[in-house]
Amino acid sequence: MKETRQAGSGPGTLYIVATPIGNLGDLSPRAEKVLSSVAIVAAEDTRHSGRLLQHLGLSKPMIALHEHNERERFDRVLKELLAGKDLALISDAGTPLISDPGYVVVREARAAGIRVSPIPGPCALVTALSAAGLPTDRFLFAGFLPAKRTGRKSALEALKREPATLVFYESPHRILDTLADLVSVLGGERELVLGRELTKTFETFYSGSAEDVLAELQTDPHGSKGEFVVVVRGAEASGRAEAGSQLDVDKLLGLLLAELPVKKVAKIVAELTGGSKNELYQRALELKDR
Template sequence: MREAKALKDEVSDFTSSDSRKGELKGTLYVVATPIGNLDDLSPRAARTLASVDVVAAEDTRHSGRLLSHLGIQKRMVALHDHNEKDRAAGILTELQAGRDVALISDAGTPLISDPGYVLVREARAAGHRVSPIPGPCALVAALSVAGLPTDRFLYVGFLPAKRSGRRASLEVLSSEVATLVFYESPHRIMESVRDIADVLGSDREIVLGREITKTFETFYSGSVADVLAELERDPHGNRGEFVVMVRGAAAQAGSEEAATMDVDRMLRVLLAELPVKKVAKMASELTGLSKNELYQRALALKDG
């Protein structure tokens, strides 16, 4: 019965799309696309792409091949990191005119280390309906097979490209008990794993997912030292896109004084790379403590 009701609701959603054309405002659909295997595109995602008036894509050439594979021809606009603020206004105009828009990225779920935040936020603020069409996401796919704790995990995105910033970020995360999840590019994977070994410890458990859902999908797991050695032996170890997952630090019952010392240590590490205001903001997001309190503590540490 539940399956029949869900199917009825979905059919109703699409058959009513024509009646929505007469409404003042269109809908922004945030559509997840395959991260490698085209068979992972959901039927609902395909129908949504076929029904909208405009597709906003991170790379129109790349996404154009996906639409061609589906036999779909649509008006497309490019929306990426470098033009999102300017392009969002035009897309909002489309929505205001009652036209539906699908937002897609090159692969996976938009806004997860991909463009779309500005557009989604402005569309919601303007009163437009923003509807998710869920599907593939590299970090979720990787975590599901990693064998690491997933009751609590911290998605960090891409670590800084420069070694000093990358190591400073890892220092901040060194006592985090949640499983850590990063994305990494092939030309930085070796350096990043070496920094993880140096900062978090070569015996920390790590799992790397490479080319997930693609023909040469590979997972490396073990201690950081063992995985680094395996990467160095593998002739394909620096090819493809990576999801890096690191087991969190062992939870330790500490005194309030010890917790304060840990926060001060974090602030000192960040102050070596960033201005006080940014340090307070980042530390607040990581610890949940008051940004104003952390700002004053960071100032005191810097002056001291």
């Protein structure tokens, strides 16, 4: 469809604006200036983002643009941009497109020759990584894991031997189940840092082994409240894993079982081989029963 443009005017700019993940003081002066200047704001939730604009003393026309309507709403966004209007894309919190809607709009805007300008700022995954104390030279961001246990465990199995630091987002009503699956699949000894309510009043970090963090969260009365970022140390380097695979694991388990309790044996062999503590515990039980 051919769009009508005003004589002498060009298309507007699509600004991708990062907004606070909790603390409103984290909105950059540049982001505030852009939000003040654009003609329209496209937001994931217009009610939620409306409160941010109200806080800034702004009143702007808004377009609701979320994961369920992004493809349908793009025609309207493109029409406004081609008419010469600048538009800001924001999500409920943080940087748009990072596990949030927007990539369809950005891709199609670029294809149409529209200028896309990022306005950087808060991002939950970067915020968590910066304070986790785990390696950040390489990391793999996997967004939200599948909601159902079968899919979640399959996704974790695929990442089990990934050496890069792993980062996930999780919701409060699934966090305990997700940590339990992390323990089951990656092993209870895998180092983990959990960030809750980042930049907000009750910001909390839990750190230690996956098993210990799960136990701490289960006893914390606030442990299932707020939004979470899960940061997990990557798998041990392949050299150690290969060395471990050369060991006769059953023989090692048997020797240690003669002197130590099953749980302790599983922990030691997991550390030596890089194997799953839970799987080694079950195998040790079988050998002990024999």
